[in-house]
Amino acid sequence: MDLTGSDESLMLEVKQGSEPAFIALFERYARPIHGYFRRRMGDPQRAEDLAQETFLALLKGARRYERRALFRTYLYAIAMNLLSAERRRAAKDRGSTTDEPATSADPDAVLWVRRAVEQLDDQQREVLLLREYEQLSYEEIAGLLNVPVNTVRSRLFRARMAMKELLVTR
Amino acid sequence: MNTHLVEPEIVMAYRDGQLAAGEAAGVRAHLETCAECQEIAASLDDVSAQMRAWTVEEPSPQLAWRVAGRAGKPKGKFWWWHWPTAALVTAVLVVAVLPWKRPPAPTVQTGWLPVGSVRTSESNLPLPPAEPRRHDSVAEIGPQAQARTGQLGGVIGGIVSATPMAAPPTSVQRRTQAQFAMEARRGAAIPVPTAPMIARDATLNLTVKDFASVRDVVERIVRVHRGFAQNLALTYQAGRNNLTATLRIPDPELDRTLADLRYLGKVDQEAQNGEDLQAQHVDLAARIANSRVAEARLKELLANRTGKLSDVVEAENELSRVREDIERMQAQISSMENRVEFATVNLRISDTPPVPAPSSVWRGLSEAGRNGLTILGEGLMGVATWLLEYLPTLIVIVLVFFFPVRWLWRKLQARPAFRLPN
Numbered sequence A: 001m002d003l004t005g006s007d008e009s010l011m012l013e014v015k016q017g018s019e020p021a022f023i024a025l026f027e028r029y030a031r032p033i034h035g036y037f038r039r040r041m042g043d044p045q046r047a048e049d050l051a052q053e054t055f056l057a058l059l060k061g062a063r064r065y066e067r068r069a070l071f072r073t074y075l076y077a078i079a080m081n082l083l084s085a086e087r088r089r090a091a092k093d094r095g096s097t098t099d100e101p102a103t104s105a106d107p108d109a110v111l112w113v114r115r116a117v118e119q120l121d122d123q124q125r126e127v128l129l130l131r132e133y134e135q136l137s138y139e140e141i142a143g144l145l146n147v148p149v150n151t152v153r154s155r156l157f158r159a160r161m162a163m164k165e166l167l168v169t170r
Numbered sequence B: 001m002n003t004h005l006v007e008p009e010i011v012m013a014y015r016d017g018q019l020a021a022g023e024a025a026g027v028r029a030h031l032e033t034c035a036e037c038q039e040i041a042a043s044l045d046d047v048s049a050q051m052r053a054w055t056v057e058e059p060s061p062q063l064a065w066r067v068a069g070r071a072g073k074p075k076g077k078f079w080w081w082h083w084p085t086a087a088l089v090t091a092v093l094v095v096a097v098l099p100w101k102r103p104p105a106p107t108v109q110t111g112w113l114p115v116g117s118v119r120t121s122e123s124n125l126p127l128p129p130a131e132p133r134r135h136d137s138v139a140e141i142g143p144q145a146q147a148r149t150g151q152l153g154g155v156i157g158g159i160v161s162a163t164p165m166a167a168p169p170t171s172v173q174r175r176t177q178a179q180f181a182m183e184a185r186r187g188a189a190i191p192v193p194t195a196p197m198i199a200r201d202a203t204l205n206l207t208v209k210d211f212a213s214v215r216d217v218v219e220r221i222v223r224v225h226r227g228f229a230q231n232l233a234l235t236y237q238a239g240r241n242n243l244t245a246t247l248r249i250p251d252p253e254l255d256r257t258l259a260d261l262r263y264l265g266k267v268d269q270e271a272q273n274g275e276d277l278q279a280q281h282v283d284l285a286a287r288i289a290n291s292r293v294a295e296a297r298l299k300e301l302l303a304n305r306t307g308k309l310s311d312v313v314e315a316e317n318e319l320s321r322v323r324e325d326i327e328r329m330q331a332q333i334s335s336m337e338n339r340v341e342f343a344t345v346n347l348r349i350s351d352t353p354p355v356p357a358p359s360s361v362w363r364g365l366s367e368a369g370r371n372g373l374t375i376l377g378e379g380l381m382g383v384a385t386w387l388l389e390y391l392p393t394l395i396v397i398v399l400v401f402f403f404p405v406r407w408l409w410r411k412l413q414a415r416p417a418f419r420l421p422n
Ligand SMILES: [Zn+2]
Pocket: B004, B006, B030, B034, B035, B036, B037, B038
């Protein structure tokens, strides 16, 4: 088995029950997926829980995986669903979201960036984060958010322009 | 600039590498000349650069553990692909070392030390090679020779003290054990064979006149010499009473036990055999020590978990494999030591054959029938004797071959490494 192959071919191996393929995918995406949750949630422990859930859901749904979508879109779609379920739960529990990904140990620059990101509207923020940190292509973001590529591009552009203003006014 | 041909969003898409090659070439050309677009590109780059400051910590190693734990217990698949090879090599060695065709005559001169002998064991044996002996797993832990030295002493000490002792060790035994322990501590990173480890067995066939009391007497002799009967059976075959027994006698007591047994009657057949297990024993002890070091190293590795799932899975797999290995080798080593500590006596005692007195046709017929049974009985006895004689060898060989065969079997099964949930 080629463990250096594409994500998609590895995922097809996982579908066949290959453990090494799953491990290879885990090792490629453990950090990115963890980062995905970590930048969107306040509680580091929950972020890790959800990263775990993502991989288990990936494994669980492996039988149903088809090569129709790019693997990354598929994986982040799982993560996104888990995140929105988590947010719904949190909103119900506390009446409001307290998604404050704050750690006082963060250096100033980080705090500054985070504050700026928080001020974006939800749609722009999500596109920006997916591009800057998850480094998804416009097409992948479009597939994930189920919007046209042009929409992705214009949201991203507006998000970056807004960030430019927010970061400059330091 | 309303007449601008290139939208800022396209400049951004170009910077993000999201344009098709043809389109990208056009934008690149435009960028070279357009200061306005250059400015857009620069500020986009600046935003991205500033955003890169927001890094997040690594996921904790727990993540890999939890995923590995929940994804189902993986079957060992990556590690120890080489250990069947090691097992096969060992099997070949064992087969080569074990005497397949045992000489019928006593082989006292070839190996074991008679009780009371003052010959030093060293003089009997070839000097250890100066070059380190390579055990299949010794090479792995070269830098940990120090640790292994300690381990080896511990292992051997543990084994020795754990061996059931029916009698206080005699001088010969004490010497052997002490030498082993010393050997282990002095330790030489390489286990050096110096002390003999002879597993002795004897076969004794007797004919007695008074069979009625023979069982009691045999048991008393065994007790006196602090041995035990591994099995003992009374049979009646071809008009003769037979007692067959496998006796285990503390090695130093073997000669006196045999002398006592001989007094019971007429000796029909007697044979002694000694097998030096010392090299195998040292080899096994070293391999156990190595495995212990490997075990410790793995435990340490698991304590300082890295976040890599494959590391975790592999370490877990290897750890259970190493432990399995240690248990197997310890079983081998204690059976070996048991054979050395307790010599085996295959005893067969028969009463004197009845005087044949066929006087009628009926008697003739029944005699013929009895002869037939005798032949059958002797045949069965032969098989039983053969089994008794070769059973230890067979057990060792089965032990050695069991794991490679199982490994092959599993390999052939080629089941998926983990079960996908529905
Ligand atoms: Zn321009």
